[in-house]
Amino acid sequence: MPICKKCNTIFPFLIKINGQMKNLGKRKYCLTCSPFGKHNTKTLEYFVKNIKNPNTICTNCSRKIYKKPSHLSNNYIHFCNRKCMNEYNKSRSSATLETCAECTKNIFRTNSQRRKSLSGIFFCSKLCGNKYKSKRKMTKWPINNPKNHRSRKKIILERSGFSCQKCGYKEDSRMLDIHHHDGDHSNNDWNNLRCVCSWCHVKHHRGVEKLDLPILKTQNQVLLPE
Numbered sequence: 001m002p003i004c005k006k007c008n009t010i011f012p013f014l015i016k017i018n019g020q021m022k023n024l025g026k027r028k029y030c031l032t033c034s035p036f037g038k039h040n041t042k043t044l045e046y047f048v049k050n051i052k053n054p055n056t057i058c059t060n061c062s063r064k065i066y067k068k069p070s071h072l073s074n075n076y077i078h079f080c081n082r083k084c085m086n087e088y089n090k091s092r093s094s095a096t097l098e099t100c101a102e103c104t105k106n107i108f109r110t111n112s113q114r115r116k117s118l119s120g121i122f123f124c125s126k127l128c129g130n131k132y133k134s135k136r137k138m139t140k141w142p143i144n145n146p147k148n149h150r151s152r153k154k155i156i157l158e159r160s161g162f163s164c165q166k167c168g169y170k171e172d173s174r175m176l177d178i179h180h181h182d183g184d185h186s187n188n189d190w191n192n193l194r195c196v197c198s199w200c201h202v203k204h205h206r207g208v209e210k211l212d213l214p215i216l217k218t219q220n221q222v223l224l225p226e
Helices: 041-052 069-074 082-091 111-116 126-133 149-159 197-206
Strands: 014-017 018-024 096-099 106-109 176-180 192-197
Touching: 096 111, 111 149, 149 176, 149 192, 176 197, 192 197
Parallel strands: none
Antiparallel strands: 014 018, 096 106, 176 192
16 A cells, blocks of 8 residues: 555555546655645645755754755755745845935945945935935036946055055056955945055965055045045
């Protein structure tokens, strides 16, 4: 007699369904768990593996779950569902709280969005952006705002003489990076920014050498250098 893999109940080999005798000898699940013609064995197999044979835990909620061996070898974090994955990603997001320049509504912007902004001004919608521009009769956004990444980099490079503070490299300004002294990339205070070349920057972040460099510009000096 076959045994159901889900509920562990014994069910018969032969049974009469719709007036016809059906052979259930090759079935893995009883008719209660998997009704005839429903084709839900894939869902049941996932249930059996997930509940009865878990091999890892959800990174977000610590629930015991089952994952394929190929998934375990290729990934170091695992989730039981999409909701847990979204919660985990949101908790580790680098988004910071900004204020809409028009309606003062609180909005979240990631470091990538903040770096790409030429003006350093943020809005909750295009409507607020258009209102802001029309009130000030602006035809284009200001690009010399110190809150913007490109403007900050321009200020730091000019202050350093377009050369690396560590090794003095100055052949190509495209190879110069902005280094955050305390390691916090969201801390863009002037006293936390240094100018180093790409090679010195990589050596520092790989632990080869430490960068103990002087301050180029203080927080009180936010205008472009003379």
